[in-house]
Amino acid sequence: MKKRYFLLFLLPAFLAVFFTLPGDRADGAAQKAGVSCSSCHADLKAVVSKTHPPVTGNNLAACLQCHAPDMGGEAKKNPFSVRIHTGHIPPKGSLDCLTCHTWTPGRSFGLIGVKGSWGAPTGEDMDLLKEIYGTLAKEEFTARLHADKGVACASCHGKALPKPDDTVENARCLTCHGPLEKLAKKTEPKDFPDRNPHKSHLGEIACTVCHKAHGPSKVYCLDCHTKFQMKIPGQAK
């Protein structure tokens, strides 16, 4: 039961802007009053692209008429949730999660001006989400590199809210980056074909051994092969 709740909670959560949580972690006065997009964006038309159909309304509910939250959990590009989050949290924006979301710890979670609650995240859950969303701000991290290309959280993590020690399976990465043989061909060094990180002598290892989404990526090979020259996207700057 609890898990289902999470599941419901997660996807709309991508719509959330979780940046800085207020100390009291409860519905604040500002939320009750409701926040409309137009309080910052006087002209919503100026924010969306030229080809965007006309926007009717001045809050998130208006967006949701067409942009369904990514409920499918499939890997897909350019979903609304990523675009709206990256636009509002650091470094581009500086909004607090609760600018758009309603939250009663352990009881409900939703969007201001939109009916219904999508789950019951605890304070701990929110801390984790906040931390994870925070990594989107690090422009060198893989999570951000994906977000910039419009790849949403659910594209990697699927429907369920990731648990603290969760990981992403290779098959998931390979839906976009695969098949593995093709990927390996792409990264085959010209000088020494057998020094191919995607064709390791350690067998078929997890992508996440080197590629970290929410932290600096690191070439595992270099732990032993200290003289190799190898780079990886998403490494610490």
Next chain:
Amino acid sequence: MIKKLPAKWDETWDVVIVGSGFAGLAAAAEAAGKGAKVVVLEKMPTYGGNSIINGGVYAAWDSKYHYRQKLNLGDDSPRQHVEDTLKGGDFYNIPELVQIMADGAADALNWMIDEGGARVRETVTRAGGHTAYRTHSAVAGVGREYTEALRKIAEKRGAKTALNSEVTWIWRKDADPKSPVLGVQVKRGRRTLNIKAAKALILASGGFSRDIKMRMAHNPRLVPAFGCTNQPGATGEMIRFAQAIGADTLQMNFIQLYPFAEPETSILDTPAVYPFNGPGYGIVYVNKLGKRFVNELERRDVCAFAQINLGANMKPTWSIFNRAMVLKMGGSYEEVDAGLKKGRFIQADSIREMAGKLGIPADALVKTIEDHNRYIEQGKDPDFNKSITKVMIPLVEGPFYSVAQWPAVHHCMGGVRISPTAQVIDVFGAVIPKLYAAGEVAGGVHGSNRLGSNAIPDAVSFGRVAGTNAARERA
């Protein structure tokens, strides 16, 4: 240090195994085959430990292919294997344990071939300290050949592996000598959890060559300046936890150097296996002066310290061989070509040219090789008293190859004390209920010096014993 037992268990398995190398996977396969619910816990993000990066050479008196017999390479028997191993270990070995390794070796190899699809090359070599041609080479050229085979068998039988799962404590009920081990504490990502081992816990956590503190506590001359061939996770915490709950250890000071690692990084790559596989076919080791410095058929400790004792600025030394030896010594021309491209192997058409390429005195090297060729012909090595055999090849015909080499910390012969049933023994000499150990974490099989290619048969044979017995424990 008082630690309170966990109030509840996050997971329960029949058999919990620490470490995903040869020993852990073999144990997992056997325990799961007996119907036990098995999990292998591995702290690293990849499986296989030192096993998957190892050189893939495997000592067994026989195999289903009978290469030694077919290639007319002389006699052998488990008994001869035991005798060599005891002699190579200066008789510090526990004979009952050596017997289990030698008896289990051929059967374990056939098991990995038949059930796991492991493949071996069509030859056997005679390696340092062995009196018979009994060392088999993996087709993959690395231990992955066997770890993949074992993983396949274990998975087929239902065993599970959990990576990124570091064991941080062993739970034993209390200090009573009859009190059983209950489970382990595990760090997995951000979480710490407690895992119950209903039937038994098996330590298969490998050696501690990368644990400089533990290494120097027992063998102070192995200072940090020594490189190491091992994977970064080869540290001794499991031995410490075992000690903390009463386990006895033995021979922790016996730590082996691999004499032929890559001199700069200490990696034991494919070319670094050639010097080890070559002596039975006439490979020659030379130093910067162009001179031999040891009987190439000597044990690893002798070969290693013969180099270290050459004195300051004598790093590296080289192995010299020729094309005619390559396949016989378990090598392949593809490997040689790849090694040449990387600059690991150096090729020359004459010994004089080789000396030039290595920057060592040509006259001296030519004389050394000519002398050695004559020794092979005459069947006698007056310089180092090497026992010459008729399959040794004189270095007359090129192309010639060389590979640079230097010793690096490699293998821990000591570890926790086990019984022939692979049960861990406590400091008073009694078995610790429900605790087993197998592979490099256990001591006593190899005495003061492990013979090369004996670690795989050791780890697989004892892993099988531990897994079989663990599954028989009462939950």
